[in-house]
Amino acid sequence: MDSATANHRYEMVNVRPGYVIVEHEVFSKQMRSYFCAQAQPPVEEYREGPKIWKFSGMAQSFQFDLRDRTSGAVTKYDELLGLVPYSGCPTDSDIYRLGDIAQAEKIWIYVALTYGPVEATRQPDWLEKIRILNRYFGERLTTPNKKILILPDYFNLYKEFSHGQILADFGLTAMEETQAP
Amino acid sequence: MTTKELAERLELKGLTRMFEKPVSGVYISDMVSDVIANAKAGNVLVTLQVHNNVIAAANLVDVSAIVITRGRTLPSEAISLAERAEIPVFTTGMDSWQVASRLYEAGIR
Numbered sequence: 001m002d003s004a005t006a007n008h009r010y011e012m013v014n015v016r017p018g019y020v021i022v023e024h025e026v027f028s029k030q031m032r033s034y035f036c037a038q039a040q041p042p043v044e045e046y047r048e049g050p051k052i053w054k055f056s057g058m059a060q061s062f063q064f065d066l067r068d069r070t071s072g073a074v075t076k077y078d079e080l081l082g083l084v085p086y087s088g089c090p091t092d093s094d095i096y097r098l099g100d101i102a103q104a105e106k107i108w109i110y111v112a113l114t115y116g117p118v119e120a121t122r123q124p125d126w127l128e129k130i131r132i133l134n135r136y137f138g139e140r141l142t143t144p145n146k147k148i149l150i151l152p153d154y155f156n157l158y159k160e161f162s163h164g165q166i167l168a169d170f171g172l173t174a175m176e177e178t179q180a181p
Numbered sequence: 182m183t184t185k186e187l188a189e190r191l192e193l194k195g196l197t198r199m200f201e202k203p204v205s206g207v208y209i210s211d212m213v214s215d216v217i218a219n220a221k222a223g224n225v226l227v228t229l230q231v232h233n234n235v236i237a238a239a240n241l242v243d244v245s246a247i248v249i250t251r252g253r254t255l256p257s258e259a260i261s262l263a264e265r266a267e268i269p270v271f272t273t274g275m276d277s278w279q280v281a282s283r284l285y286e287a288g289i290r
Contacts, residue, residue, distance in 0.1 A: 060214060062218055085240075137241060
């Protein structure tokens, strides 16, 4: 621990590198994603009942936990797919409009996307995790008056997300492949 | 050292307006996820990456400045985002290793 972080309550621990895998169902075009920690991520298509899932793309990413230094409690974020900055959303979307208003007050909005069902983002345990995530990033800021506000995905961004919006490494390095659905 | 002094010392070209801030340390990475996990507030971020997301990630961890290497430049949208975040962005013809060496010589560890 260095002096800059000595008074921080939370620390990022158990950082696990891996990949966000995006796949689509061949007939319905439904898309979904999951985290893969394997060194060689699977890219083969596979059958799940009547559905056929095909690899669409992947991005280097990571999973992590946050540890409360005061209590030792560890909060896991396995369901967190990534953070979407409001600035990466369409300018005619509600999240962009809200973000733009907040940004004028030096509040930067990011939306936490999850792998799981959107309904789960309204559950108390996820909201508590969001609070902890906000504390983690907030207590690290050194720019005066600046605030980071991470919100649960009440904007249905998961359904609409495109690779480039998420703060993962989609299309940003030469180390992943991308195929159109 | 401040971002302004850093720019003068390394002869960096500004892509945004100057926002003078204290510099504490350096982080070199071309991966957004790595920046989020490991960069610290006040660091100078040295990168080849010019996607908008690198600005959003740098803002999230509150870096003091971004140095884009190998003479690359930012799209206008990313420049606008960096200015709103008050993060000065510079470009240089040096590669990341050369920038790291110059930063070390300048006393930034």
